[in-house]
Amino acid sequence: MERHEDFLYGTVELASFFAERKREDKLNKTSSKVYIRLSENLFRCKKYDLNFQITKTLIERIQEFPDIYIEEIAYAAKTTPASITKFCKKIGYQSFKEMRTDLDVYSNELMMDQFEGNKNKEDFLENVLNKEYQINQLIFETLDADQTRRIAKSIKEKSKIAIFGNNYSFAGVNFFRELLSQEGYLVMELNRSAERQLIESVLQECDAVFIISLTGDWVLENKELFINQSMPNYLLTQRKAEDFGNLFDEIITFDTFDFLLLSNYYSQKIIHLWTIYFVMFLKN
CATH class of the missing domain: 3.40.50.10490 (Glucose-6-phosphate isomerase like protein; domain 1)
Structure with missing residues (x-):
């Protein structure tokens, strides 16, 4: 009986693992919070320096998040893990792990989110303006x-x-x-x-x-x-x-x-x- 329960428990754990992997596979990583933050940091780069190299490397490897190691980024950017950690803190993360797992998107706030692809341009424009109004209203209500x-x-x-x-x-x-x-x-x-x-x-x-x-x-x-x-x-x-x-x-x-x-x-x-x-x- 115990072995049967262990088997069932292991099966549930395995199913949960694959469900999580499937969820991660569906993530739009180029709309994630970390991608936005990295992109904006790249825009502010003015020199061909370590800051640029790390930012560029992380953007290029975004599809490998969260299953990428700090040593891989350090090697690709020709620097050290310590420098990568320092960079992560500079852009607002406590650690490399926190950065590489920040893959949520603004699913409730994205301008183009939840619009049906078969609408005509008038309906599409109306939906965009309505979404913009909702965001503005949310902000005004909390000021x-x-x-x-x-x-x-x-x-x-x-x-x-x-x-x-x-x-x-x-x-x-x-x-x-x-x-x-x-x-x-x-x-x-x-x-x-x-x-x-x-x-x-x-x-x-x-x-x-x-x-x-x-x-x-x-x-x-x-x-x-x-x-x-x-x-x-x-x-x-x-x-x-x-x-x-x-x-x-x-x-x-x-x-x-x-x-x-x-x-x-x-x-x-x-x-x-x-x-x-x-x-x-x-x-x-």
Whole structure:
């Protein structure tokens, strides 16, 4: 009897194993979270260096995920496993294992997901617009209206505003600048990687400053810039507010959208929609 039960248990385990393998085989790995993150990192590469080599290698071997070893990637990228681990942490993973298994897709949020292939172009377009509306509505529902109204009220009488971002957030920074400029504000749109003297000069001259740092790493590395600042300063980030202590007057945190911010498309969408929300209160 025991041997029979062991056999049945082993059969179930085997069936479960093959079912999992079948599920993995059906994964669209080029729509996975890790692929999106690697692709965006490749876009930011400007030098033919180790960062580029590792990123390129991982993208080329994406179809072998999750069944690929760190030693294989290190060999192909002509580096060491330690360098691969360091790279994984740099792009937001705790380990190589966490990176190679991050194969879920945004199945409930993908723009082209769940559309039938036999629809005419009018129906297809309507479905795309409806999906876009649903995503926007989801984001708007989780934005903090009271905080946004409070920030808008605090800068209504200001005239010169600085917005700091980086290459990753440029679209959001530029859109923010455009809307504020239309409201009559003089806006300084700056890259956080600029020389320290330039950043300090702008901070001294402006009436208010907005920092866009989704990871928050740049802020924590340069927090002395924001200590004892006299003008209102605001941070837009994915990180939790308590990580920054009292450095900012207000911290607009998007930590609710953790799964969205793994994609540049969604992170920029959130920044855009918050900006629209903010300017709406600014007009009232």
